[in-house]
Amino acid sequence: MSKGVQVGITGGIGAGKSLICKFFRLLGVPVYDADSMAKELMVKDPNLVGKVKSAFGDDSYYPDGTLNRQYLAGQVFSDSEKVKVLNSLVHPLVGLHYQEWAAYYLKHFPYVVKEAALMFESNSHKSLDQVIAVVCNEEERIRRVLKRDPQRSEEQIKGIIAKQISDKERAAKADIIIHNDNSELVIPKLLALHEQFSNGNL
Numbered sequence: 001m002s003k004g005v006q007v008g009i010t011g012g013i014g015a016g017k018s019l020i021c022k023f024f025r026l027l028g029v030p031v032y033d034a035d036s037m038a039k040e041l042m043v044k045d046p047n048l049v050g051k052v053k054s055a056f057g058d059d060s061y062y063p064d065g066t067l068n069r070q071y072l073a074g075q076v077f078s079d080s081e082k083v084k085v086l087n088s089l090v091h092p093l094v095g096l097h098y099q100e101w102a103a104y105y106l107k108h109f110p111y112v113v114k115e116a117a118l119m120f121e122s123n124s125h126k127s128l129d130q131v132i133a134v135v136c137n138e139e140e141r142i143r144r145v146l147k148r149d150p151q152r153s154e155e156q157i158k159g160i161i162a163k164q165i166s167d168k169e170r171a172a173k174a175d176i177i178i179h180n181d182n183s184e185l186v187i188p189k190l191l192a193l194h195e196q197f198s199n200g201n202l
């Protein structure tokens with residue numbers, strides 16, 4: 001892997017990872033969205049498609065081959081064992097795909113960002129130089145997600161939260177913490193981090 005800084009951004013559902021990553025994108029930083037890539041590989045990688053169908057049934061996909069997210073969400077977000085099975089199928093492939101992506105972008109940019117909801121859970125933080133945890137209290141996250149995803153119930157959101165590590169654990173493992181709950185000014189902090197990473201200062 002070439003020199004350059006690899007920054008991870010993680011946080012629980014609704015913490016504000018994607019919004020913060022939008023800001024890094026605006027600054028011209030390459031951002032890898034592990035969640036979206038996982039979904040793309042689940043459709044484009046025939047081997048993975050076969051494994052998902054064997055584990056969760058043909059209903060995991062619509063007849064046109066697109067992912068039936070609602071069906072799969074219903075399967076995995078209510079069952080810890082099933083979510084482990086899905087993760088074991090998807091995460092290794094995303095990990096390899098990210099390594100290739102980062103190797104390419106680090107030839108052209110001083111630093112890259114990897115956004116992933118599950119980072120410490122999947123141990124993918126180990127290949128990164130700095131991990132930022134975006135934290136926000138649970139009530140506010142639930143409020144924001146109910147507004148963002150009207151199809152999700154409060155019960156489902158709580159079920160997802162239960163399958164992720166807590167903010168406390170995340171904050172303890174991260175190098176940098178961003179409080180995205182109006183208790184600190186986020187944009188000045190992001191600009192300072194951008195300067196730091198651009199200069200390779202860790």
Ligand SMILES: CC(C)(COP(=O)(O)OP(=O)(O)OC[C@H]1O[C@@H](n2cnc3c(N)ncnc32)[C@H](O)[C@@H]1O)[C@@H](O)C(=O)NCCC(=O)NCCS
Pocket residue numbers: 012013014034035038039042067068069070072073076083086087090094116117118160163164
């Ligand atoms: C099960 C799927 C199809 C449900 O899709 P849906 O559009 O309803 O939900 P979405 O992907 O937006 O996830 C909602 C939130 O749940 C959380 N989440 C997603 N996958 C997982 C998981 N495997 N374990 C725990 N939490 C998860 C994230 O905080 C995420 O933002 C989808 O989440 C999926 O394909 N997950 C497997 C890939 C994965 O592990 N992605 C997350 C980390 S890289």
Ligand SMILES: Nc1ncnc2c1ncn2[C@@H]1O[C@H](COP(=O)(O)OP(=O)(O)OP(=O)(O)O)[C@@H](O)[C@H]1O
Pocket residue numbers: 011012013014015016017018019020117144145148180181182
């Ligand atoms: N500081 C904030 N003030 C108000 N709304 C916010 C703030 N941060 C994020 N939001 C909103 O809250 C919702 C959740 O944020 P976002 O989608 O970035 O979270 P996420 O961590 O990426 O969640 P997920 O794990 O579900 O993908 C979005 O609609 C976003 O616009």
